[in-house]
Amino acid sequence: MNKPLIEINELGKVFHRDTVEIRALDGIDLSIHAGEFVCLMGPSGSGKSTLLNIIAGIDYATEGEAVVLDTDLSSLNEDGQATWRNQHVGFVFQHFNLIPVLTAFENVELPLLLTSLSRKERREHVETALRVVRLTDRMEHYPRQLSGGQEQRVAIARAIVTDPTFILADEPTGDLDAESAREVLEVLSTLNSEFGKTIIMVTHDPRAAEFASVTYHLDKGLLTKTVLNGSHS
Amino acid sequence: MKIPIKYNIRSILIRRVGSAMTAVGIGLTVAVVVVMMAMVNGLDRTFTETGDDQNLVVLREGSLNEVNSYFTRDAFETVRFLPGVMRDEENEPLAVGELIVVITHPRKDGKESNVMVRGTSETGFRLRPEMKMVEGRKFRDGLREMIVSQALAKRFENFNVGDTIKINRVDWKIVGSFESDGGAYESELWGGYQDVAQVWQRPIFSSILVRAESLEDAQAFIKRIEDDDRIQLNAVSQRDYYAEQTVSSIGLKALAVFIAVLMGIGSCFAIMNMMYGMVMGRQPEIATMRALGFRRRSTRASFLFESAVLALSGGVIGCALGSLFNGYSAGTSNFSSFSEVLFNFQVTPLIIALGLSFALVMGILGGILPARRAAWIRLIDVLKE
Ligand SMILES: Nc1ncnc2c1ncn2[C@@H]1O[C@H](COP(=O)(O)OP(=O)(O)OP(=O)(O)O)[C@@H](O)[C@H]1O
Ligand SMILES: [Mg+2]
Numbered sequence A: 001m002n003k004p005l006i007e008i009n010e011l012g013k014v015f016h017r018d019t020v021e022i023r024a025l026d027g028i029d030l031s032i033h034a035g036e037f038v039c040l041m042g043p044s045g046s047g048k049s050t051l052l053n054i055i056a057g058i059d060y061a062t063e064g065e066a067v068v069l070d071t072d073l074s075s076l077n078e079d080g081q082a083t084w085r086n087q088h089v090g091f092v093f094q095h096f097n098l099i100p101v102l103t104a105f106e107n108v109e110l111p112l113l114l115t116s117l118s119r120k121e122r123r124e125h126v127e128t129a130l131r132v133v134r135l136t137d138r139m140e141h142y143p144r145q146l147s148g149g150q151e152q153r154v155a156i157a158r159a160i161v162t163d164p165t166f167i168l169a170d171e172p173t174g175d176l177d178a179e180s181a182r183e184v185l186e187v188l189s190t191l192n193s194e195f196g197k198t199i200i201m202v203t204h205d206p207r208a209a210e211f212a213s214v215t216y217h218l219d220k221g222l223l224t225k226t227v228l229n230g231s232h233s
Numbered sequence B: 001m002k003i004p005i006k007y008n009i010r011s012i013l014i015r016r017v018g019s020a021m022t023a024v025g026i027g028l029t030v031a032v033v034v035v036m037m038a039m040v041n042g043l044d045r046t047f048t049e050t051g052d053d054q055n056l057v058v059l060r061e062g063s064l065n066e067v068n069s070y071f072t073r074d075a076f077e078t079v080r081f082l083p084g085v086m087r088d089e090e091n092e093p094l095a096v097g098e099l100i101v102v103i104t105h106p107r108k109d110g111k112e113s114n115v116m117v118r119g120t121s122e123t124g125f126r127l128r129p130e131m132k133m134v135e136g137r138k139f140r141d142g143l144r145e146m147i148v149s150q151a152l153a154k155r156f157e158n159f160n161v162g163d164t165i166k167i168n169r170v171d172w173k174i175v176g177s178f179e180s181d182g183g184a185y186e187s188e189l190w191g192g193y194q195d196v197a198q199v200w201q202r203p204i205f206s207s208i209l210v211r212a213e214s215l216e217d218a219q220a221f222i223k224r225i226e227d228d229d230r231i232q233l234n235a236v237s238q239r240d241y242y243a244e245q246t247v248s249s250i251g252l253k254a255l256a257v258f259i260a261v262l263m264g265i266g267s268c269f270a271i272m273n274m275m276y277g278m279v280m281g282r283q284p285e286i287a288t289m290r291a292l293g294f295r296r297r298s299t300r301a302s303f304l305f306e307s308a309v310l311a312l313s314g315g316v317i318g319c320a321l322g323s324l325f326n327g328y329s330a331g332t333s334n335f336s337s338f339s340e341v342l343f344n345f346q347v348t349p350l351i352i353a354l355g356l357s358f359a360l361v362m363g364i365l366g367g368i369l370p371a372r373r374a375a376w377i378r379l380i381d382v383l384k385e
Helices: A048-056 A078-088 A104-114 A119-132 A148-160 A178-193 B005-014 B016-048 B073-080 B122-126 B150-155 B193-199 B215-227 B238-245 B250-281 B283-292 B296-323 B349-375 B379-384
Strands: A006-017 A020-032 A037-041 A063-068 A089-092 A166-170 A198-202 A214-219 A222-228 B055-060 B095-106 B112-120 B132-136 B145-149 B164-167 B170-179 B188-192 B207-211 B233-237 B329-334 B339-344
Touching: A006 A048, A020 A048, A020 A063, A020 A222, A037 A048, A037 A178, A048 A063, A048 A166, A048 A198, A048 B379, A078 A089, A078 A104, A078 B283, A078 B296, A089 A148, A089 B283, A104 A119, A104 A148, A104 B283, A119 A148, A119 A178, A148 A166, A148 A178, A166 A178, A178 A198, B005 B016, B005 B296, B016 B238, B016 B250, B016 B296, B016 B329, B016 B339, B016 B349, B055 B215, B055 B238, B073 B095, B073 B207, B095 B122, B095 B164, B095 B193, B112 B122, B112 B193, B112 B329, B112 B339, B145 B150, B150 B170, B150 B329, B150 B339, B188 B193, B215 B233, B233 B238, B250 B283, B250 B296, B250 B349, B283 B296, B283 B379, B296 B349
Parallel strands: A037 A198, A037 A214, A089 A166, A166 A198, B112 B188, B145 B170
Antiparallel strands: A006 A020, A006 A063, A214 A222, B055 B207, B055 B233, B095 B112, B095 B207, B132 B170, B145 B188, B164 B170, B329 B339
C-alpha cells in the first residue's frame, strides 16, 4: 500500500479548563489511506470529535503530530488552516449547519466563493454536487423548506462541491430518523465507492458503522480496538 | 468581500422587527441632524445669498446697518453723480435712495414682532432682479400702498394681498406679494419712498444702493466715498453688507453638533446592541463559514458591512423624514436691525450626503466591536453545540 493520506503519531490533546486539565486524546497512532471509509466509535467524551477536529484543521494537538497530505497541521496558522480546509476538507455536521437565509443552491455554492471559479463554472459544480445527492429539484429551496434528511444531503453536496480530498462527518445521522439516516449513509457510501472519496465519520450508530471499511474504537482518549469490515478491502 | 452580500441583506430582512426598530432609531437621529443642518443652512443662506458684488450699499459713516443710518438728500445727489455709477437708457444713474423704518406688528401666533419697511422706488426693483412679484402688483408711490414678502404674509396677521393695515396711524393697502430667492428682502415690507418719508416725517435717506459700471469701478467708488470730505458716508458691496448682517448661527451650529454627537453616540449603542445580538444568534453560521474556509477577516468585514447597511437604511429613512422640513419657514431676531428675519429650512444634496455619511459612521463605529466578536468566536466550542 502506498503512502497514507493521514498519518497520526503519538497524538495527544489536553484541554485546560480553568485550572483543570482534561485529557481528551492520549498517544493515538493512526494511518488513513486514500479511499478508506473510516468510522470512529466510542462512548461519549472518548475524544472522537476532538480527533476529527484535529484532522480537519480546526483544532490542534498538544502532543505528537498529525500529518495530513504531507502537511504538518501544527505548522499552519489560522488563515493557513482556513485555506487548507477549503481546499482539502469537506465537512458534514450533526446539525447540518446550513445557512438558513441561503437557498440550497447558495449553500452549496458557498465554499466555491473562495475559489477562482467563474460564476458559470460554480453553477456547474453546484449542479453536479446536488445531482450526486439527488436534490437538483430542491435547488431554490431554503433549509427550512427541506426535511432533515434533505438538509443533510445538501450539506453533503456542500462538502463535496470543492472536490475535497476527504470528507469528515461528525455524527451525520445523529439528528435523523432511521429512513433519512440510511439515505445519507448511502450517499456517503456512494461517494466512497464510486467517487473514491476518503471518508472519516464519527458515529454512535452500529448500523452506520456497517458502511465503513474500518472502525476505530476510542475510549477515554485511547485507541482501543480496530475492526476491519470484511465486506471491504 | 468573500461572504456574499445577500447573506447580510437577508439576515437583516429576516429579523424584521429588530432591524426595523434599529433603522428607525437611527433614522430619527439622522432626521434631527438633517433638520438642524437645514435650519443652519437656511439661516446662513438668507444673507449670504443676498447681494451682488457690483451693487454698492452706501451708509452713514460708522453705521453697519441701514436701520441706524441716515443722511440728507443732498448727500444722495452727490453720490449718484459720482463717476463709475452705471447709467440707464435715459442716462440716469442707477442709484436709489431708500428709507428704512421698523414697525411692530402682530404675528399669527399672537406675539408681536419688529418688521422692516423699506421705502424705495422703481430703481430699487431694477437693482434687485431677484425681486419677483408672485401676487398682485407693485405699489404706487403716493397712494400708501405696500407689498409684502410671501414668507412674512404667512407669518404675520393681515399681510395678505387686499388687506388694509394701520401703521403709524395711517391706513396702508397691501397690493402685492413677492419673493426674492429666499434672501434677506423676504423679511421686509416695501412701499414708496415718498409715502414712507412723509408718514414717518423723515425727509432723509437710510441708504443708497448704486450699481457700478464694473467690478473695478465698484472698488474705485468705495475708495472715492471714503476719501470724499463733503460727505460723511461709507460704501460696501451689497454682498459684503449682507454677509455682515448674518444672524450668528454659531450658537445653532454648536447646538446641532452637540445634539448630533449625543444622539449619534446613543445610536451607536443601539446598532452595537443589535449587531451583538446578530453575532451571538448566528454563531453557528459564522463557525460553519469559518469551517468551510472563510477567514477571520472575511467574517469581520461581513458583519461590519451588515452594520453599515443597517445604519445606512436608517440614514435613508432619516433623510426622507428630514426632507419633509425642506422649505419650512421660520423666523428669528436679527440683533443688528432688531427686526424679525425669516428664513427657509434648506435641505440640500450636501446635507443629504452628510446625513447618510453620519449614518454610515454610526454603523461602522457601532459595528466594530460586534464584528470583532464575530471574527474571534471559537470554532470548536460553537460547532459542538
Ligand atoms: N473545548 C473544550 N474544552 C475543554 N474540554 C473539552 C473541550 N472539548 C472537548 N473537551 C473534553 O474532551 C473530551 C473529549 O471530548 P469530545 O468532544 O472529543 O468527545 P466525543 O467522543 O466527541 O463525545 P460525544 O460522543 O459526546 O460527542 C471530553 O472529556 C470533553 O469534555
Ligand atoms: Mg462528539
